[in-house]
Every structure is written in structure tokens, then in C-alpha cells.
Amino acid sequence: THTLGRSPTVADISVHLGVTEEEVLEGLEGARAYNATSLSTPISADGTTELGDTLGGEDHEFELAETRVALGPALAMLDDREQKILTLRFYGNLTQSQIADQVGISQMHVSRLLTKALTKLRTHLAGDTI
DSSP: OTTTSSOOOHHHHHHHHTSOHHHHHHHHHHHGGGOOOOTTOBOSTTSOOBGGGGOOOOOTHHHHHHHHHHHHHHHHTSOHHHHHHHIIIIISOOOHHHHHHHHTSOHHHHHHHHHHHHHHHHHHHHHHHO
16 A cells, blocks of 8 residues: 555555465455454344354263263173162162162162272272373
């Protein structure tokens, strides 16, 4: 602008830089990408939805999915009786007394085995996350 005394044309810029006019146009279009838009900018016809409303948030389900994947190998390391007791308790939704009747042991022993199995699972899962 200073040299020409006017705003340069695309052709002027391409000659000065030694690039094609198409490359100049691409550069000018890319420069427009740096214009910021407020997240409070309305984007719906009625003005009730703002640009910021369309942004995603942290999805806590990913962590849950990772834990479920890690749980399979952790469950496999338990013995058959521990696996059966955990299955009856958390998938069958049975009480400790009902589990004791099915497995043929006391309710107190079911309680101890549940605590032991859950401790093993926690230890195994904590080791996977380190």
C-alpha cells in the first residue's frame, strides 16, 4: 500500500511474493480463520442458542468404559467360587444370605469372600492404571 499508493491487488501481491495468484487467495482465506467469534454469539433463528452451547464437554463414560474393559481380565484372575459369589451378588442381585444358601456356606463366609475378591479386583485394577 505504501509503495503503490493504493491497496494492492491479488496480482500485485503474487508478483511481489513470487507466487501464483491462487496461492495468494489461499493465504488470504487462511488469514480469515484467525478472526475470533464470541461464544455468546446467537446461532439459532430465535436467538436462544449460542455458539458456546454447541461445544462438547468432558465425557465421564470413557473412564467407565476403560474400567469395564480392564474388569474382564481382573475377574478372570479370581477363583471359580469368588467369581460365582461376585456374579450372584452384583449380577444376580442376591443378598449374602441368599448366596450362602446357594453356595452352601455361611453368610459370614460369603461376606469374607466378597471382601477378599473385591480387594483383589481393586488391587489388580489399581495396578493397571499406574
